[in-house]
Amino acid sequence: MASYLSRTAHAADRRAYQRLTVDCHAQLVLPSGERAGRISDLSESGARFETEKPPLAGTSARLLWGDQDRPCRVMWSSDGRCGLHFDRPIDNTIVARTASGEQGAQGRFGRVIGQSSSLRALRPGIRPTRG
Secondary structure (H helix, E strand, O other): OHHHHHHHHHHHHHOOOOOEEEEEEEEEEEOOEEEEEEEEEEOOOEEEEEOOOOOOOOOEEEEEEOOEEEEEEEEEEEOOEEEEEEOOOOOHHHHHHHHHOOOOOOOOOEEOOOOOHHHHHOOOOOOOOOO
């Protein structure tokens, strides 16, 4: 039992940054072409990317979302998703902006899962009004 606890604690210690659950349009640019998909979680060190045909582990890529263009490496790949590790950590304000749906004038937008589904109907560049 002690070895199970130490392995579990070790796995939890490996994550240096908190992951946020998001739902954001994104594109993965690979040497073999581009893959459209969605970011389903994001941290300063990486992201989970969901796409129809994920690339193999070890592949170098660039993840594009909103106004961001970040070099990364595919760390793992399974049916319909893959884990990406950024070459350099991104600023936590980028993570927060993506989670809140603020993606900059050029880009797509993300939303925190659980927000109003009416945001899905908005086109990029159109912001909801408050009040």
